[in-house]
Amino acid sequence: MLELNATTLAFFVFAILSVGGALGVVTSRNLIHGAVYLIISLFGGAGFFILLSAPFLAAVQVLVYIGAIAILIIFAVMLTRSMTNMAEVVNRQWWLSALVGALLLLMLAVGVIFPVWGDGGLLPNQPVSDQVATTDELGAAFVGGEDYVLPFEVASLLLTGAMIGAIVLARDTEA
Amino acid sequence: MEQACINPIETLAACLISAGATAELASFVQILIGVLLISAFPLVLVILLIWVERKVAARVQDRLGPNRVGPYGLLQNVADAVKLILKEDITPAGADRVIYNAAPIVAMLSVLLIWAVVPFSPAHIGADLSIGLLYFVAISSIGTLAIMMAGWASNNKYALLGAFRVVAQLVSYEVPMVVALLVPVLLAGTLSMQALVRAQIGMWFIVPCLVSAIIFYISNLAETGRAPFDLIEAESELVAGYNIEYSGMKFGLFMANEFMHAFTANLLFAVLFLGGWSGPGAEQYPLLGFVYLMLKTGVVYIFSLILRATVPRVRIDHMMAFNWKFLVPVSIINLLIAALLIQITRLFGIAPAPGETDFVAHLPQALILLLGNLALIGGIIQALRSSGRRDRLAEQARSRADETAIIPAGSGD
Incomplete structure (x- = not known):
């Protein structure tokens, strides 16, 4: 059973932040409010990373998702002022998104939650791993020959390609 | 007890434990005092910083800077802060x-x-x-x-x-x-x-x-x-x-x-x-x-x-x-x-x-x-x-080209 200690308390605070923030994103009519709720939700996610002893991921979550992506969303919304007060909450694609959401939830439940933590699961009430990797080990794994050097380089290439594509799209044709 | 309390700035928790507090309470008090100090210090410091900034800017611009309220105008920012707190707090209608x-x-x-x-x-x-x-x-x-x-x-x-x-x-x-x-x-x-x-x-x-x-x-x-x-x-x-x-x-x-x-x-x-x-x-x-x-x-x-x-x-x-x-x-x-x-x-x-x-x-x-x-x-x-x-050089070449372009137009007058 759950013990009531500081970690459990922090877990519930972060859970409320992330789930409540996510609810706010989909229910608020004002897009800026939605973006601020998104930031709250992402903060909750950063908190989970800290609880899982992954401070590097927590800092990157704040830096990339809140510091860059959420700011960019707010910026885009601010430039389109007529979008900030929308009358209707649902549009014609509501059933499609509901279907995708339900399927995703089903997939998470069937694929991840039940096999690991369900009845007769792999790890009832047990941490997935007792090994705590440090940031140093994470960095070494990214560039180490046997570990994740290929995915790391492919991701870098993808980002570089996206960046060049953005520059090409934004450039004036005659320049 | 004496050993741990010689330097309470560094070993506050150990000092509190030896004085009879439980370990959890001691670490809680230590963290609380640390958080309060770290967050209060810059807030107090900023009052002094604004004074320093105004004085330095004044000296650079050959002025005196704040010099009426308190010695060397040190209390000027306290007066400003009080004024800010007393001012009406307006939220715009829209x-x-x-x-x-x-x-x-x-x-x-x-x-x-x-x-x-x-x-x-x-x-x-x-x-x-x-x-x-x-x-x-x-x-x-x-x-x-x-x-x-x-x-x-x-x-x-x-x-x-x-x-x-x-x-x-x-x-x-x-x-x-x-x-x-x-x-x-x-x-x-x-x-x-x-x-x-x-x-x-x-x-x-x-x-x-x-x-x-x-x-x-x-x-x-x-x-x-x-x-x-x-x-x-x-x-x-x-x-x-x-x-x-x-x-x-x-x-x-x-x-x-x-x-x-x-x-x-x-x-x-x-x-x-x-x-x-x-x-x-x-x-x-x-x-x-x-x-x-x-x-x-x-x-x-x-x-x-x-x-x-x-x-x-x-x-x-x-x-x-x-x-x-x-x-x-x-x-x-x-x-x-x-x-x-x-x-x-x-x-x-x-x-x-x-x-x-x-x-x-x-x-x-x-x-x-x-x-x-x-x-x-x-x-x-x-x-x-x-x-x-x-x-x-490009600028010079351009202005020379401009001059030669203007002169024939003027001479034809």
């Missing part, structure tokens, strides 16, 4: 209430949270995170959010324009700042702030990372929105900027936040490049380390104040061009050169062993890196000179 009121708090948080990872002395740091430097970068990006919230929620076009500039400026200048910070990280091999300071006991990082230090200083000026990069609140263009609709203590929070941010940026410069608390006797007497840190910060802070009072404001397109066409390439080349030289010195065995605190052991590597930095600075100056000469 404003978004929640976001409008939350913005000053978020702005304050973005600066105060940085103080959690500043190593004040060998024994005193809020939290020595293994990712301390990354934490600082992540937290400072929240400051952008606060200003955007303020600008949008005010429902004022000047405030919104100010907020637009913030995104352009702060997000852009974060790039060279982070790349410049990678060089000290390469040298120290860690992201922890305390370990970064310890790696500087033998040699301050400003010597081997001169270019990084300069880039960090410049981009920090822009990050804090100080002159010559104070376009966020360019009075002549934006009336006041993102905080135009704020009044009373909410405006006061934004203003205090700006001064605190400027001081914090200089504090981090002292920590990352001027050796932080390191100095003679700092290991034995931690409070001496705090004094060293404040002295070093004071020197760079006064320098930034004189800079602020001296230089005119940069135009917005010049500022963006300066960042993307100059600072970013220079910082990337600087990182490559530093990484190469550090690897070479390690290969030849002249790099100091990790944890080496002897000045002489650090000398060969630091000198090689310094030479690399000076060569980079020389190359930059040469490239700037030749591009400037090209521009001048």
